[in-house]
Amino acid sequence: MRIQKTLNHGNTRWRVTISLHGKRRQRFFTSRDEARAWLNSIEADSTGFWSNRTPEEQRDIVSAFNLASKREVSIYQCMLNSPAKLNPLSITDAVGRYAKVIKQRSLRHSSLKQIQLHLSQLAGQFANQLCHKVSSSQLEEWFHTRNWKRSTIDGVLAKIGPFFSWCIRENYCENNPCRAVKRPRSDDSPPAIFTPSEAQKLLLTAFKTDPGMIPYLAIGLFAGVRPLEIQRLQQQDFTDQYIEITAAKAKTRKRRLVSLSNNLKGWLRLGGDLPPINKPKRLSSILQKAGLEWKPDIMRHSYASYHLGFHQSADKTALEMGHRDTQMLFRHYRELVTKEEAQAYWTIEP
Incomplete structure (x- = not known):
């Protein structure tokens, strides 16, 4: 220079x-x-x-x-922080395009139907409103008017959240309004479970009136397998010691082995339908005859409560149920049943 x-x-x-x-x-x-x-x-x-x-x-x-x-x-x-140039699109049109995208993914039929249901509800609520105009507060108001509980809101957000993330990628909106939604406090009431006597009454009623339903009920009560997972089970998934929930059949798409308790082995030896056909109608008939009330996930909640009460090991129970950690167990099931009640539950046999 x-x-x-x-x-x-x-x-x-x-x-x-x-x-x-x-x-x-x-x-x-x-x-x-x-x-x-x-x-x-x-x-x-x-x-x-x-x-x-x-x-x-x-x-x-x-x-x-x-x-x-x-x-x-x-x-x-x-x-x-500067706004990008957006491609304005209504919620209805965006949902229509996203519906075509998710059909190309390897989703289970039940999962796809659930996503489509919540997207349809979203489109029905916001219709011609532009994607980038939907705010977190509007979603909160929508949930409030529907009178949805925390668990339902969690499920809806889990399905429409990926939709808004896709909208960001397609430049229909800048932010995902689901991320800033203030959720209501969780219902502090304990999950519904059967008492040992109610569980026994349910199985005995099924044995007398519809024995083909025994495997479905026994696996739900004494193995804690999710209802949709039970529907996917076949005889080759059972060994002398375990039920194998393959990745293709598990809700979380992760393989797990669920131990067969002695009383469950006894109920399974009675035979029955696996998977059961026309389950809703048959289950409703058994409940009516037994004089029992059915609540969502009541069999899985019963299993978790009595398994934890009997084994006194959150890690063991969480592993059997396919949970990632013990947080849910401590939040919902700890000290829900006594040791004596748990012992009575695991001695329910044919």
Whole structure:
């Protein structure tokens, strides 16, 4: 780099000659001070970034810097917080497009139907409203008007959350409103379970009136297998010691082995239908004859409560149930039943 006094078109000028990124560059200035100032800026800008920007680009950068300084953030953060150019699309149209996308995924039929149900409810509520206009507070109001409990809201958010994430990817909205939804407090009431005498009455009623339902009921009560998982079981999934829930049949798509208790082995030896046909109607008939009330997941809740009460090991119970950890057990099942009740439950035999 050098500064040299010279004549340029008959005028005295100061010429700066430099090598930048392997290329020779020259600039002329009317004074030595101007030449030195420019050369100093080049030396400070070792990458040549600033000197390679056009005057318009330089003005934009300065404006961005001033705006970021006003907001007390970095230029990068200011850029991230700036709204992107969106492709406006109504919820109804977006749901229609997303429905085609998820049909191409390897989802179980039951999962696909559940997603489609909640997306249909979403489209029915917000219809022609643009995707990027749906806010977290609007979702909260929707849940409130539907009078949904916390567990239902959790399920709905789990299904429509990926939809809004897809909308972000497709540039229909900037943020996922599901992430900021304030959920109501969980229902602190304990989960519904059968007492040992009720569980026995249920099985004995089935044995007398519809013995084909015995495997379904016994596996739910004494192995804690989810109802939809029981529906997928076949005889080859049973050994002398375990029920194998393969990844293809498990809700979580993770294989697990569930131990066969002695009383469960006794009930399974009676035979029956696996999977049961026309289950809802048959189960309703058994409950009516037994004089019992059915609640969602009551068999699995009963299993968890009595297994934990009997074995006194949250880790063991969580492993058998296919839970990732023991948090749910401690939150819902700890000290729900006594040791004596648990012992009575596990001695229910044919």
